[in-house]
Amino acid sequence: MKKPLMATYWYTGRPVDQLFTQVFRSGSSYNETAWSDKDFDALLDRARRETDDARRRELYGEAQTFVMDKGGAMTPMFADRLVGISRKVRGYAEHGFEFDYLGIGLKGA
Structure with a gap:
């Protein structure tokens, strides 16, 4: 946040x-x-307060359009990531990613 142009990565699973x-x-x-x-x-x-799922989805869609039309960021590419884990997998380790898939109860018996 100190240079005139930068690249960043936000995991979109949030x-x-x-x-x-x-x-x-x-x-x-x-x-x-x-x-x-x-x-x-x-x-x-407004979107956060909305209790109707369809209307809330519309409001977040408007927010996405708002960011595209007026926001300060540009998205030159999207990174894709797929992780599949089974309780049968042993010895799996992940490095460099922010989300700890192993810490959510998939470590096995």
């Missing part, structure tokens, strides 16, 4: 509200572009 709030919400310490828009923040608040 829930949509967490991703938008951490990466794009005004004042977030993870908001790498320091982009701030009160209308976007209000849209996130």
Whole structure:
């Protein structure tokens, strides 16, 4: 967050509200572009309060369009990652990724 251009990687397995709030919400310490828009923040608040799943999905879709049209980030590519784990697998170790798949109860018996 000190250079005029940078590349970053955000694992997209997070829930949509967490991703938008951490990466794009005004004042977030993870908001790498320091982009701030009160209308976007209000849209996130509306989506978070919405109890109807279909309407909430629409609001988060609007938030995604908002970020694409007005946000401070650009996405030149998407990294794809697939992990499959079974209780039968032994000795599996992962390095360099933020999510600990082994720590969620798949270590085996």
